[in-house]
Amino acid sequence: MTNGVGMKIAVVAPSCTLSRDAAARVEAIVAARGDCELNIHPQCFESDGHFAGSDEVRLAALREVMVDGSVDAIWFARGGYGSNRIAEAAAGDLPDEAKGKLYLGYSDAGFLLAAFHRIGLDVAHGPMPQDVLREGGEAAVTRALDWIVRRDPASLERGLKGPAMAFNLTVLSSLLGTAIEPDFTGRELLVEEVSEHHYRIDRTMFHVTGSAAIRRAAGLRLGRASDLPENDPAWATDEEAIVRDWCGRSGLEYRGRADIGHDAGNRVVPFSFAGS
Amino acid sequence: MTNGVGMKIAVVAPSCTLSRDAAARVEAIVAARGDCELNIHPQCFESDGHFAGSDEVRLAALREVMVDGSVDAIWFARGGYGSNRIAEAAAGDLPDEAKGKLYLGYSDAGFLLAAFHRIGLDVAHGPMPQDVLREGGEAAVTRALDWIVRRDPASLERGLKGPAMAFNLTVLSSLLGTAIEPDFTGRELLVEEVSEHHYRIDRTMFHVTGSAAIRRAAGLRLGRASDLPENDPAWATDEEAIVRDWCGRSGLEYRGRADIGHDAGNRVVPFSFAGS
Numbered sequence: 001m002t003n004g005v006g007m008k009i010a011v012v013a014p015s016c017t018l019s020r021d022a023a024a025r026v027e028a029i030v031a032a033r034g035d036c037e038l039n040i041h042p043q044c045f046e047s048d049g050h051f052a053g054s055d056e057v058r059l060a061a062l063r064e065v066m067v068d069g070s071v072d073a074i075w076f077a078r079g080g081y082g083s084n085r086i087a088e089a090a091a092g093d094l095p096d097e098a099k100g101k102l103y104l105g106y107s108d109a110g111f112l113l114a115a116f117h118r119i120g121l122d123v124a125h126g127p128m129p130q131d132v133l134r135e136g137g138e139a140a141v142t143r144a145l146d147w148i149v150r151r152d153p154a155s156l157e158r159g160l161k162g163p164a165m166a167f168n169l170t171v172l173s174s175l176l177g178t179a180i181e182p183d184f185t186g187r188e189l190l191v192e193e194v195s196e197h198h199y200r201i202d203r204t205m206f207h208v209t210g211s212a213a214i215r216r217a218a219g220l221r222l223g224r225a226s227d228l229p230e231n232d233p234a235w236a237t238d239e240e241a242i243v244r245d246w247c248g249r250s251g252l253e254y255r256g257r258a259d260i261g262h263d264a265g266n267r268v269v270p271f272s273f274a275g276s
Numbered sequence: 277m278t279n280g281v282g283m284k285i286a287v288v289a290p291s292c293t294l295s296r297d298a299a300a301r302v303e304a305i306v307a308a309r310g311d312c313e314l315n316i317h318p319q320c321f322e323s324d325g326h327f328a329g330s331d332e333v334r335l336a337a338l339r340e341v342m343v344d345g346s347v348d349a350i351w352f353a354r355g356g357y358g359s360n361r362i363a364e365a366a367a368g369d370l371p372d373e374a375k376g377k378l379y380l381g382y383s384d385a386g387f388l389l390a391a392f393h394r395i396g397l398d399v400a401h402g403p404m405p406q407d408v409l410r411e412g413g414e415a416a417v418t419r420a421l422d423w424i425v426r427r428d429p430a431s432l433e434r435g436l437k438g439p440a441m442a443f444n445l446t447v448l449s450s451l452l453g454t455a456i457e458p459d460f461t462g463r464e465l466l467v468e469e470v471s472e473h474h475y476r477i478d479r480t481m482f483h484v485t486g487s488a489a490i491r492r493a494a495g496l497r498l499g500r501a502s503d504l505p506e507n508d509p510a511w512a513t514d515e516e517a518i519v520r521d522w523c524g525r526s527g528l529e530y531r532g533r534a535d536i537g538h539d540a541g542n543r544v545v546p547f548s549f550a551g552s
Contacts, residue, residue: 016509049512050475081475084482174479177453178486199326199357203450206360210454233292236325 007036007149009073010065011044011129013052014090015108016080018044018130026129026141036149040129041065044077051082059086066090066098073148078130079107079168087115088179094119102148104128107194107262110171115180117165117271125166125190125260126155126268136264147268157190157259157267162218166190166260166269173204176211184217188255190269191243192223194262198235201225202242209250219253224261283312283425285349286341287320287405289328290366291384292356294320294406302405302417312425316405317341320353327358335362342366342374349424354406355383355444363391364455370395378424380404383470383538386447391456393441393547401442401466401536402431402544412540423544433466433535433543438494442466442536442545449480452487460493464531466545467519468499470538474511477501478518485526495529500537 009030011018023040030038043061046053053061065071076083090112103116103123113123126147127140134140146152157166165184169191175181191208193201208214225239237245240257247254259267285306287294299316306314319337322329329337341347352359366388379392379399389399402423403416410416422428433440441460445467451457467484469477484490501515513521516533523530535543 047509050507050509081479084479173450174483175486176483177488178483203357203360207450207452207454210451212453231326233323233326 007072008070009036009038009075009148010068010071011038011040011075011077012058012061012065013041013044013077014058014062014083014086014112015052015076016050016078016082017047017052018077019133020045022130022132025132025138029132029138029141030145033145036145039071040077050080052077055085058082059089062086062090066101067095069097071101073102073104075144075148076103076105076109076112076128078128079105079109081108083108084111084174084180087111091115091119091180104144104148106166106260106266107168108171110167111175111180113167113271114175114182118180118182122270122272124268124270127266131264131266134264140264140266143268147270155268157269160188160269162186162188163271164188164190164269165271166192166223166258169193169201169204169208170196173207176208176213181213184213187217188219188221189214189217190221190223190258190260192258192261193225193239195227195229196225197229198231198239198242201239205242205246209246209252215250215252217252219255220247221255221258223258224263226262283348284346285312285314285351285424286344286347287314287316287351287353288334288337288341289317289320289353290334290338290359290362290388291328291352292326292354292358293323293328294353295409296321298406298408301408301414305408305414305417306421309421312421315347316353326356328353331361334358335365338362338366342377343371345373347377349378349380351420351424352379352381352385352388352404354404355381355385357384359384360387360450360456363387367391367395367456380420380424382442382536382542383444384447386443387451387456389443389547390451390458394456394458398546398548400544400546403542407540407542410540416540416542419544423546431544433545436464436545438462438464439547440464440466440545441547442468442499442534445469445477445480445484446472449483452484452489457489460489463493464495464497465490465493466497466499466534466536468534468537469501469515471503471505472501473505474507474515474518477515481518481522485522485528491526491528493528495531496523497531497534499534500539502538
């Protein structure tokens, strides 16, 4: 609590540009709550090709709010692509001010969740400001804010029974073996996917479950796989059968479904939460 | 040389179904040459969902021709997706008859090139029977046959100066860290890509160059990146700039372009060839 209205939340965009419309709607939600202050960094609206500004601009904004002792939580504006390009640098050589904050996001922001968890920061997988534009998006944003402001258990993925991690499956696959790979040992690993063909999900599960680091996880749960393009030729099974198959082949325990995904229902998975 | 017409070549389909039209055209090319015998395994025309038969059927056909002492070369019918599902099993517990053969293919067959090279088999990246359907495809098939039958240097990727390997970039990314990862130490690594957005190529290059195993390669060369969907938002550079960027970041030497890709110009890259 750093000011009259409580928790101070900084929004930066390490991947793609935040929409002005989404920003305005989230600001209205925050104003109506009255229990937190939202600072949307101007970098969120920058644009440089695919990204919300160049690597240097995105990294500078992220580091600026990380080292700001008055900021209690950093909320990643949206996914898309690009946070992997600055994740290792963002996690390097951190002052104490960067610790003790919460870092929240998902999808492409998973690269930052991994890199920051790896160095002991408090990270969580959950809804982002851009999600307000989804159908039912206000509920998603409110769920995220309830977790940021008062660690409301109602925001949590239900059924977390021990230390967990959550990632977009393709993002998880892309960070394996890199400098930002976290330690999965003993974790329940939750994965979700969006806009990938079934054959790609199968190939990604081959890669992920082929990793010795992943096989040290306690088990795997599958969130939603949404907006999947039609496989050609048709895929004979579904995404849960694919995940079961690769868990079975690799000896990783399959623990059922999870309530996460690229949608308004996406629940919060704190990497440091040990469950009830 | 095992019969009157010379080299005996077996075609199997560890990934997707071979088209009957492609098979007939390649058989006509072989008949006109008169210097080799082509045995297209009936499994090539099987269909089971996405694949040319179930994993068991594809693996059985592959193992059948691998252990057949009368077969001189195994030519993978086409790519698509699926050889990773049987690659580790195909490479396990091999009799002597599986050695001393050439194994040729690319794209999804890269999983088999990796798994087989890893255990000392003679593999090469090059055109496949299904390529005959491409514009100029007869030249691609002839180039492959010239390499299989008489190791014609004219079929080779020009400029190979030492031990090399070639892969589709996404396939390479998907096999890193798995049981079929080969040893890249000292190799010139050639990569090509097809039908991936620029942001995906960037993400895959992040993953590949983030691998300690890949950083032991001597350098990297870029083949063609073809049929790329339009990036949204527009990507500011091109695929060569992406590859240069990640090579620079990782300390891997970028050695320029390579004459490989998903097209009729695709040249042969033998993994065992030490150059001129």
